[in-house]
Ligand code: SF4
């Protein structure tokens with residue numbers, strides 16, 4: 001995936017429906033459910049045995065940068081908007097953009113001990129996305145990151161979400177990914193369908209790292 | 217899942233023959249722990265009328281726990297409506313609207329103005345109170361208080377993919393780490409006793425903490441200390457001097473609720489005795505107790521027969537003028553013996569540690 005350099009200001013790129021995003025349809029990313037065998041709790045494996053999950057099967061992703069900030073625009077079909085929970089048996093829609101923190105961090109299993117992955121988590125009921133690191137399933141830890149922002153819109157049966165943070169890495173929280181113009185990294189994605197009670201490891205994810213090339 | 221080795225276990229014994237259904241325990245817990253925003257509908261301690269549907273609605277049929285092979289079982293995630301929402305009342309209208317003589321207080325579902333019929337509550341945390349079962353003159357019911365059972369094999373703990381739930385080594389209290397909890401609610405599904413609530417304001421799961429902050433100052437849990445019925449015995453299960461040891465281990469009259477759920481709960485119950493039935497002629501039928509044994513077995517398992525037999529035998533003893541150590545224990549002549557060694561006065565609590 002190429003992160004193209006564009007001469008567009010931050011406000012416009014943060015707007016999910018801005019015309020700057022119209023010049024490309026982005027690339028299709030196929031998603032699949034995280035295998036049950038990988039869920040760390042027996043309860044989760046047993047209770048989802050006969051229940052479909054990871055029901056969002058694909059998304060389109062476009063990535064731009066303007067020399068200062070990097071922007072990922074995620075688009076996926078979702079006929080049900082779950083922006084907040086009205087009752088305690090409900091869950092909200094969510095998405096994640098993942099990066100390896102060290103080059104050989106495994107995506108399967110959300111990193112491993114000593115080989116962390118970094119995720120930018122968007123959730124429909126949050127004001128601000130969260131920057132987290134994980135060294136295995138269920139180990140996510142939050143890193144304060146005021147530079148991580150998002151804007152989202154649900155329209156015509158789909159979510160359109162832009163997640164952005166500043167480039168150049170110098171203000172990245174400790175232990176998170178550093179992204180710079182001209183650099184390469186890897187990226188992966190995940191979606192949780194709130195109406196299907198998806199949360200934690202019950203999600204759809206892109207099963208392999210994609211190369212991420214940030215135009216100089 | 218292998219059981220965690222712990223050093224000691226604190227346990228409760230609730231004597232169902234003495235419970236008044238007064239909910240003093242419920243309120244003592246509410247005022248101490250669940251009076252913050254997002255906790256309005258929570259009742260970490262609740263006393264239900266049995267037979268009844270329980271809290272949340274149809275609690276005993278909501279799955280979770282483990283099967284006979286120790287495999288986790290799927291359970292349902294109740295809604296706040298199932299637990300019983302915190303109703304609102306038309307206080308403004310009745311107290312300040314000048315209609316004190318014509319308007320009357322009525323509950324409405326939270327966030328509604330109570331105008332339409334479906335905004336009137338159709339369920340609550342103790343909706344079927346005192347309904348019970350059976351036909352007059354053989355109608356019957358009893359009260360069943362429940363809290364988190366601080367299980368030896370906690371289904372909630374197994375279910376949490378973040379390992380946010382832990383069991384303390386020194387006393388076996390099961391706690392949710394609020395910093396680690398992400399509000400996934402698998403624990404709520406997995407707990408077969410349905411004693412975990414979700415706080416939508418803080419997006420975390422919460423439950424009974426056994427008043428650990430009081431225990432650390434030698435003070436018994438609020439529900440134990442406040443119970444006017446002297447129902448609640450409390451102490452270390454390995455302390456041969458404690459009431460809980462004597463009732464559970466020595467006399468074997470206190471038994472777990474739904475042992476088949478496989479979590480090995482640490483709240484034990486002295487099962488309810490019942491007067492005999494009346495037969496068709498209105499004569500006393502000594503053979504059959506008013507509460508059907510089948511029903512009691514469905515709640516407490518096969519051990520209930522033995523527990524009731526011991527109770528009857530010891531009651532018989534006192535009737536014939538003999539002394540019964542068991543009856544003395546259950547009568548609880550000396551109140552503080554019920555929860556030794558946690559006999560410190562709550563009035564002397566350092567409250568900065570109870571709530572910061
Ligand atoms: S009663 Fe439920 S919440 Fe309490 S320890 Fe047992 S399984 Fe966990």
Ligand code: SF4
Pocket residue numbers: 234235236237238239240241242263359361442443444445446447448
């Ligand atoms: S305070 Fe005691 S008597 Fe009253 S409901 Fe609770 S357990 Fe029963």
